[in-house]
Amino acid sequence: MSKNKPKALVLLSGGLDSILAAKLLLEQGIEVAAVNFRTNFCGPSKARPAAMQLGIALREENIREDFLQVLKKPKFGYGSGLNPCIDCHALMLKKAGEIMRAEKFDFVATGEVLGERPMSQHRQALDLVEKESNLKGYLLRPLSAKLLEPTVAEKEGLADREKLLDISGRSRMRQMELAEKYNIKEYPTPAGGCALTEKGFARRTKKLMEFKPDFSTHDLDLVRIGRHFFENGYQIILGRNKEENEILESLAQSGDFIVKPENFSGPVALIRDGNEEIIPKAKELILEFSKNNGNEKKIEIITKA
Ligand code: SF4
Secondary structure (H helix, E strand, C coil), rough: CCCCCCCEEEEEECCCCHHHHHHHHHHHHEEEEEEEEECCCCCCHHHHHHHHCCCCCCCEEEEEHHHHHHHHHHCCCCCCCCCCCCHHHHHHHHHHHHHHHHHHHHHEEECCCCCCCCCCCHHHHHHHHHHHCCCCCCCCCCHHHHHHHCHHHHHHCCCCCCHHHCCECCCHHHHHHHHHHCCCCCCCCCCCCCCHCCCCHHHHHHHHHHCCCCCHEEEEEEEEEEEEEEEEEEEEEECCCCHHHHHHHHHCCCCEEEEEEEECCCCEEECCCCCCCHHHHHHHHHHHHCCCCCCCCCEEECCCC
């Protein structure tokens, strides 16, 4: 057994399961630090208040580029939408493992619960991500630990297996009781997954992937906004309201065109990596989605240098 306090690195999404995983370890006197990974589809907004509530340090890691590669070609495929959950979990755990080794944590822990999520938390999936992330033996799931093989931390007495739990399945009853017991009042309602699990969003992203196989994280940011049209090899995005119009203008990059109403209210069009040939189509779309107030309509064109 190490002489110092054992050190655990907990993947903290900010949901109740990950809060409880950290809490169970803290209750054993283990030193806990949290890590949260940012992709285009998840980030630290819920983890920050959770870490504050737990009184532990939170480290935020940007893995958008790594996630992009996973999304383009997931080894274990997609879930019901375009969500590559097994690969996504494995990626996050692999990164956590790198931090664990570099910064001398004893093990990594997560709030995963056996059988809670159909795609990513059945027994085979849990074994798979552990193996894929090079964490074999060093990944502790405190909420379901008693139903799983003992980890190195348990075998070496760094974590007391007796004080870990045997929760499985989709009922969240025991987690709610634990929240009550530990006086954890603030936690988000369980979410079904990131935007990639939503059918409409997945459809749009799939269209982008077909149209532009070398899409970037910036393209993924844009999928969330506006109406998307794919014309003659170009992508035109039309704002649906004032806020989206402003966001589109702010997200335009070099090589993009902004086409916008000058003397009437209507959508702003962003043409990605455009050329002048496509501007008439953007104008046509702007007029189609504008209110007709009878005035002669002027349209301004801005080229992003
Ligand atoms: S729901 Fe989204 S963020 Fe969560 S594991 Fe799946 S792909 Fe990753």
